Amino acid sequence: MKIIESNRAPNPRRVRIFLAEKSVDIPFEQIDLGKLDHKRPEFCEFNPMKQVPVLILDDGTCIAETVAICRYIEGIKPEPRLFGEGPLEQAKIEMWNRRLEFGLFFRVAQIFRHLHPAMKDMEVPQVSAWAEANRPRVYDMLSLIDGELADREFMAGDRYTIADITALVATDFMKPAKLARPPELVNFARWYDAVSARPSATA
Amino acid sequence: MKIIESNRAPNPRRVRIFLAEKSVDIPFEQIDLGKLDHKRPEFCEFNPMKQVPVLILDDGTCIAETVAICRYIEGIKPEPRLFGEGPLEQAKIEMWNRRLEFGLFFRVAQIFRHLHPAMKDMEVPQVSAWAEANRPRVYDMLSLIDGELADREFMAGDRYTIADITALVATDFMKPAKLARPPELVNFARWYDAVSARPSATA
Numbered sequence: 001m002k003i004i005e006s007n008r009a010p011n012p013r014r015v016r017i018f019l020a021e022k023s024v025d026i027p028f029e030q031i032d033l034g035k036l037d038h039k040r041p042e043f044c045e046f047n048p049m050k051q052v053p054v055l056i057l058d059d060g061t062c063i064a065e066t067v068a069i070c071r072y073i074e075g076i077k078p079e080p081r082l083f084g085e086g087p088l089e090q091a092k093i094e095m096w097n098r099r100l101e102f103g104l105f106f107r108v109a110q111i112f113r114h115l116h117p118a119m120k121d122m123e124v125p126q127v128s129a130w131a132e133a134n135r136p137r138v139y140d141m142l143s144l145i146d147g148e149l150a151d152r153e154f155m156a157g158d159r160y161t162i163a164d165i166t167a168l169v170a171t172d173f174m175k176p177a178k179l180a181r182p183p184e185l186v187n188f189a190r191w192y193d194a195v196s197a198r199p200s201a202t203a
Numbered sequence: 204m205k206i207i208e209s210n211r212a213p214n215p216r217r218v219r220i221f222l223a224e225k226s227v228d229i230p231f232e233q234i235d236l237g238k239l240d241h242k243r244p245e246f247c248e249f250n251p252m253k254q255v256p257v258l259i260l261d262d263g264t265c266i267a268e269t270v271a272i273c274r275y276i277e278g279i280k281p282e283p284r285l286f287g288e289g290p291l292e293q294a295k296i297e298m299w300n301r302r303l304e305f306g307l308f309f310r311v312a313q314i315f316r317h318l319h320p321a322m323k324d325m326e327v328p329q330v331s332a333w334a335e336a337n338r339p340r341v342y343d344m345l346s347l348i349d350g351e352l353a354d355r356e357f358m359a360g361d362r363y364t365i366a367d368i369t370a371l372v373a374t375d376f377m378k379p380a381k382l383a384r385p386p387e388l389v390n391f392a393r394w395y396d397a398v399s400a401r402p403s404a405t406a
Contacts, residue, residue: 048347049302049306049347057291061291063294063295063298064298064302065297065298065301065302067297067301068294068295068297068298068301069294071290071293071294071297072290072291072293072294074290075289075290075291075293075294076290086278087274087275087277087278087279088260088264088275088278090274090275090278091266091271091272091274091275091278092266092271094268094270094271094274095266095267095268095271098268098270098271099252099267099268103252125332125336127330127332127333127336129328129330129332129333130330130332130333130336133328133330133333144251
C-alpha cells in the first residue's frame with residue numbers, strides 16, 4: 001500500500017491525521033500540485049478526478065476521496081472507532097462530518113480557491129463574488145459550532161471522531177484563506193486547542 | 204419515526220428512493236421550501252443547517268444529511284447492501300458516491316441555485332458567473348461517467364448502490380437546471396434508462 005499525496009494540501013492532511021490516530025503507517029509519495037502534476041495523464045490513471053490523496057493497494061486498486069480512504073482504513077483496523085459504532089452513533093458522526101465538510105471546509109476552500117493568487121492556474125475562472133458569498137457563511141457556521149460545543153466535548157459527541165479531523169483541518173485552512181478566528185467563540189477555541197494539542201495534529 | 208421533507212427537492216428524493224429499494228416504510232411530513240419553512244425556528248430545532256430531509260426517531264433524536272439518514276437505515280435494515288459489504292466494496296461505493304455528489308449533483312445544484320429565478324430568495328446572492336463556471340464541469344463529469352460505464356453496469360460496480368441513486372437524482376435535476384443530456388453518451392444513456400425503470404425511481 002502507498003498513498004500519493006501533496007503534503008501542503010488540506011485533504012491529504014485529513015488522511016494523515018486519521019492514520020496517526022489509528023497508529024497505521026502507510027508510505028507516502030509526493031506530487032507537486034504547483035506544477036499541476038495532478039492533471040498529468042499518469043496521475044489521472046490513479047484518479048480521474050485529478051485530486052489527492054489516492055490510496056493504492058498492493059494489487060493496484062486505487063481508492064480516492066479522503067473519506068473513502070479513511071473508511072477503508074477503519075474497515076481494516078476498526079479501533080479506535082473514528083466513524084463510530086452502531087447505526088445511531090455512525091449516523092450522527094456522518095451527519096456532523098458532512099455538516100463540517102459542506103458548511104465549513106468547503107466554504108473556506110472556496111474562499112481560498114477563488115481569491116488567492118496562487119490558485120489562478122488551478123481554479124479557472126476564479127469568481128471573487130462567489131468567494132465573498134461564502135465569507136459570512138463560514139462565520140455563521142463557526143457560531144453554530146460554538147453553540148453546539150457548549151454541551152459536548154467533540155464535534156459529534158463525547159469522543160474524538162473523523163468530524164473533529166475535518167473541522168481541525170478546515171479551521172487551519174482559514175489561515176491561508178485569510179479568515180480570522182473570532183476570539184469570542186470560547187467553546188470553539190477550547191475545542192480547537194484540545195484537538196490541536198493531540199500528537200496527530202502535526203502528522 | 205418520521206421524515207420531514209419537501210417532495211419536490213432533490214435530496215429528499217434520494218432518501219425516498221433509498222427507502223423504496225430497502226422496502227422500508229417511514230411516514231413523511233411536508234414543509235414548503237417556497238414559503239421558507241426550513242428557515243423557521245421550529246424547523247431549525249430539527250436541523251440548524253436549515254435543510255431537508257430530517258429523520259426524526261421515536262425518542263426525538265434528529266438525523267439530518269441525506270447520506271447519514273441512508274446510512275442509519277442501512278444499519279437497521281442491512282439488505283440489500285446499498286453501501287456495500289466489507290472494507291473494499293464499501294470504500295469503492297463511498298468513493299463513487301462522493302465523486303458523483305461533488306462532481307455532478309453539487310455542480311448541477313449550483314447552476315440551478317445561481318441562475319433560476321425561483322431561487323432568488325433562497326440563494327442570496329445569486330452569482331451567475333459561478334453557475335457558468337460549473338456548466339462545463341457537469342459535461343466533463345458526464346463524459347467521465349460514460350467512459351466508466353463502458354466496463355460495468357452500475358456507478359460503483361456490478362450492483363445497484365447509493366451511488367446510482369445520487370447519480371439518478373442529479374441527472375433528473377439537470378432538467379430544472381436547464382442542462383441537456385448529451386445524446387452521444389450511450390453508456391450513460393443505457394444506465395439512465397435502466398435505473399429510471401426501477402420502481403424506486405418514482406418513489
